[in-house]
Amino acid sequence: MGGGEGGEGARALDQTPTWAVVAVCAVIVAVSILLEGILHHLGQWFSKRKKKALFDALEKVKSELMTLGFISLLLTVTARYISRICIPAGAADTMLPCKLSRSSEHGEGHGRRHLSEEPAYFSCPKGMVSLVSTDGLHQLHIFVFFLAVFHVTFSAITMSLGRAKTRIWKEWEKDTSSITYEFSADPSKFRLTHQTSFVRQHASCWSKSTIMLYVVSFFRQFFRSVRRTDYLTLRHGFIAAHLSPGTRFNFQKYIKRSLQDDFKTVVGISPPLWASALAVMLFNVHGWHNLFWFSTIPLIVILAVGTKLQAIIARMAVEITEKHTVIQGMPVVKLSDEHFWFGKPHMVLHLIHFALFQNAFEITYFFWIWYEFGLRSCFHDNFEFIIARICLGGVVQFVCSYITLPLHALVSQVSIQYRHCSPMFSNYPTSVCTDTYFNNQTVKAIYL
Template sequence: MAGGGEATADGFTPTWVVAVVYTVIVGVSYGVERLLHRAGERLKEKQKTALYEALQKIKEELMLLGFISLLLTVSEKRIVKICVSPGKKVPLISLKAIHDLHIFIFTLAIVHVIYCVLTVFIGKLKIRHWRYWRDSTAEADQIDPQGRGTYNLMTWLHCFWKQFCGSVNESDYVTLRREFMKANPMFNFHKYMIEALEVDFIYVFGISWYLWIFVVIFFLINVNGWYTYFWIAFIPLILLLAVGTKLEHVLMLLVRGVDASNADDHFWFRRPSFVLLLIHFILFQNSFEIAFFFWTWTAYSPHACVMGQFAYVIVRLVIGVFIQVLCSYNTLPLYSLLTQMGEYYCKEVFLKHQKEAEGGKGAETTASKA
């Protein structure tokens, strides 16, 4: 490898090529690290505690995926030597398969981070839309008290369709905001909701151990002829529609005054955290399958057997985009709004804004006396 540096047929690489590749890899890695560090400093300056914690989780996930990739690199020769049948010397896994697995881990990391960023960005767009709704422009819908508490089929169908069009209308939002601000009219509810969404975002981000189990199961059942890549896409879709319908039903009960004392009582098992767990699984599975698509596209071809028929791929991509937009723009913001009406509200964020509201109210009183 030393010397002037012409490549030979023996596989030796010129030293200048090694130096250039090393410089590029180190430069890109250092640049990404500095970018993440600078982003963290900006978030701390703006007192975005929740987003800063989310950024730290991004670093943790990237470090975990990097360690997995490093472990594969170090042990790939030993793994290849493991044989299924010693008499035939058939390797457990080929060297190319390990290389493809490296690419998949990298693709999963990139797609998952991008999806998470899109989730919080789209969710904030939804909540910013709510800020223009004022108390004077809408009144809550009222129904006959004798009709309250009905749980017929038409009610659930209405909740199902509402998640696609006008999930949280002006009347609904104004009603819940009034209820929340009874104790302190100076409370900045809109800013509070932005930070509440950021807190929920921390929990839906990341790759937990049970999500890795799903990845293993997916590879086990991704057998040629089963079209696993196609039908498994309906699992997050069905879960998302079920969660969205449930949240719309809870919203309807609260704004119409049906047992509105505690929103938590209307969730499954009286635990809103279970819904957040489902949202976490939905977002991860969606990003995982999109990552799987790009991986097979680059490692094999769009017509590879692992992907099934090409028409299935198109349907899967459409479902993936639909899930991402609906969950980010509707389901997660609605969950953040409803949980503030129960015992699982963001206490630390609430106390912070409560102090700000009390400070603003005191300053306004002093100014009026002067």
């Protein structure tokens, strides 16, 4: 029997004990207050530790969660009215994610839970069906919840892996205080460019060919993407361009703060990213296998970005050999926006942002399908493709978080018109910041 008409399995709220309603509401309220408290204390901890960028990132995550909550609320309030919108049956049979099953037209869909269909007093005219059933809207409701949970989870993973990578550079930063480093960076010391470690590693015979340079750069991103000589050379070039000679500057701490600034950008969800997510759902049509092909897009983007960043390092080494036969002290790399695509350093971070979001969305989509319809549902008719998708998703998340994003935080320092003086440096005295450009300005430094 239908809900509210005596059916013991589906009672309406007016036939449900008040103690049961209160018990459920109490649990939901308690969980919500606990989550809000955790986020609040996490924000306070970021503020006390002067982690302005992470605090802003947390605020952005909370804003995105509020947006998803509002979407969920709209789905709940408008579900009855949306389900009463009728469309021709022919239109309803097009672009289906699963093969058409006539049983689904009578409320016997593939979901793991089925809500009661529209009340008996409402039905679409003959030859018409509901735009989206009440059951379908409930499943969308669950999907929004999955988006919220996975958005927080993937954001935490991204930041954790990125910070783990920058910790490795802390030892290299300590080495800059050693006598060995002082000897290698001695301004009175002259040597041939090809004798320096940085040039030897990047400016070999293969670097004279643009194709070979990018081929080698492609593979180099997987094996020690940032070497000690790369870090020290970029550090030396940055300090030479922006600080006074002899300044004691903790470049690793500065890169860590720059990574936090990048993280603040990549946790947001812009309208174009929402459009890309909707495109994934739109073209998930039975027989097209588009979910697999969509999952390759983040991989291609991340590999292209990683290759470009490695090629920038190699190009700087080549420029040193082309302009100098003999150098004094350590090699000084030339800072220029021209190293980046179209001379726009910001473009690289936007591509990383797109790849991270698209990858996280597709993995979320997979787990939602698994939860709602089962692992071997019609959505996963080609299970080999599904396994490949998940493996690709894991690879992209790791490579992007642990390799590409930290590499970008380091290499982006060679741009002239990229980093801005952020309030995150307000706790460091004796520094000046007057412009959003580094060119001819004194950077807001982090002193040892």
